[in-house]
Every structure is written in C-alpha cells, then in structure tokens.
Amino acid sequence: MIEYLSGLKTTLHHTVLGQFPLLERAVFQLIDFLTGPVTGVGTRLHWFAILEALGLAAVVYLTGRQVRPSGGWRGFIRYCFPKELYTHASAIVDYQLAILNTCFGFFFNVTWRLNTVVFTTLYLSWLVALLGPAPHASAWTTSTLIGATVLILLAEDLSNYTFHYLGHKIPMLWQLHKVHHSAEVLTPLTAFRTHPLEYAFAGAWRSMFSSLAIAPLIYFFTGPPSTLEIFGIAATLVFVGGLGTVLQHSHIWVSFGHTMDHIICGPALHQVHHSQAPHHWDRNFGVIFSFWDWMFGTLVIPDAPQKLVLGLAGETRQPHGNAVAAWCLPFWEMVPFRHKIVDMLAWVFGPAARGLAERMNLVRPMAESHDSVDPAVRF
Ligand SMILES: [Zn+2]
C-alpha cells in the first residue's frame, strides 16, 4: 500500500500538479490522511485503534446497560454511527477542519524548528557541561528498552496534560483551544478539530518534554537513538489504541471503573471535559493517563453515565460555524480593543457595519452582551 501510494505521488508529481508545490503538498498530505487508517503512517486513527474502539463499543452495546441491543449487526452499526450525530452541523465543521488542517495547516507550523532533535541536542550539551563527556556505558536490553519507552510515554503525556492545562488558563491559548471546545457533538474526527496554530505549539511543547527523557537515555546508554524512537512509537500505538482513545470523542460512554479512572483517561473522562456544566469546567485535562489530573487536583470521575450538554458554556451562538471562521476568529479575539474597533466602524459606516460584525461573530449582539458569560472570563 505504502509503495503504491509513493508510486501514485510520483505519477502526480509529473502532472500539472508538480508545477504548484504548495498545492502538491496539500494533495499529498490529504492522500496520507485518508489512507492513514490503513497504512498507519502519521495518524491517530490507526486501524488497530479503530478495531479497539469497535471492540469497546461492542462490549458497551452487548452488555445493554446504556442501550437495548436490537437489529443485529445493523443495530450495532446504527448505534456506533447515529446519523443525526454524524450529520450534525458541528460534526460537519470537524470534517472541514480535518481536511483544511491536513491540506494547509502547515502554514501555521511556526515551531517546526523546535523539534525533538533540537531539544535533545540542547539537553545533551547541558549534561556534558555538567557531568563531562557522555559515558554511553550501559547497553540496551529488552527491560531497559521497555523502561525507556515507558519513560518517554510518561514525559509525552505529561506534556499533553500541561499544555492542555495552559490551553485553558492562558487567554491567548484558550482562544485557539476554544475551537476544539466549540464542538456540540463528539465524533472521532473531533480529535482533528483543533486550530493549526495550537497544534504547532503543542508539537514544540511535546518535543521539549519528551527530550527531557530521551537526552539522559542517549547520554548513559550506548546504541543508536533510532531504536528508542521505533520502540516508543510502537508502544504508544498499543497504549493509545488499547485504551479507547478513539472513543474519547464519541457518544459512546466507556468508563473503566472508579479505580482505573484514577489511572487511565478513558473515553467518559474526556467526554466530561467537553461538558458545559460548571462543575466539569477545567477538569480532566489528561490524554492517556488520568493520574496527572488526580495528582494536580483536576480529576472528576462521574458516578454513572451522564447526558452531557457539550460545547462552550455561556455562548448563545456557535462561533465556529465553518472551518474558515474557526481558523480566523481566534486571531480576531486576541485583538485587545476589538470592540472599540467595531464601535468606530459602526460610527463611520452606520449600524449596518455593527450588524455585519455581529453576524460574523466578531462581537456579541448588543442584547446578549450583558447577560452571557464568556468562558474566557473564568481565567
Ligand atoms: Zn480542553
């Protein structure tokens, strides 16, 4: 499959597409995204993770605690993919963003130089300055490789937790993260409902953390670091797929039980994170492990399956009605005197200018501005 795709790309390169490098890049990335579940290259929706998710959904369906199984396989498919959810306006924006980010998200990749190689090299130079030349004394064994993999996984997941926490606490980052939280329904593609600039910052942040684990390992152990990477990627795949991460963004309520909810961030915990209920705000920031939330006091474990109202609390209208609004609105909301700018435009061009600004969600309608609460003011 991978060889066929590289052949297809070579063929496409020799067509008129090759004359437009940016467009070619967009098309190639779209091909990789759409075939990712099969090839497993650079995707969070690996076929293994999808199978795991379907397995978990089957357990929930067949145990019949949340749903009365009926209609055999067709009933199960209807349960997994309810039409009203997958055709919801919010889900359509998820699909638009997934495609737009895949094709042109690289325009926002301002942190591409801040990668794992750069941070690892920096930390290694600090270790050499502190402790002297790298001894490379220890040889890799199966157990040390497993230990190293767990260490890297923990470092990466701590980066997930801390970045997500900051995304809720720092107003500028919240404007970007709001794009993810404006989802009114959850489907596995909501995982791709992110602002590409937030994605770029998260990548640099993750590299900064994972390098904290990788640099000492390279310093003390002998052998090529690529071994570490390969092992780490495989293990992450098993963890992420096996823990039902795909269902974190779905309507299927999966809880691993009160005790395990303190350790693993099962789907139900993340679904609660998307809830509008005030007691769910700023809770369950974890991605793979929930013990970070437990340690830092941000964990909330629901006792039983709950009907959640999802989306941005206090918003009377969907601010991200399409992917272009989701891309652009966060930048406008970072402008400090934006309301004054709209007032000025309304003064120059008349009330029609204010009406247009309201329709574009650049400002709240006058009638709503006093009685609704922007979640950002919580911070
Ligand atoms: Zn969040």
Ligand SMILES: [Zn+2]
């Ligand atoms: Zn989410």
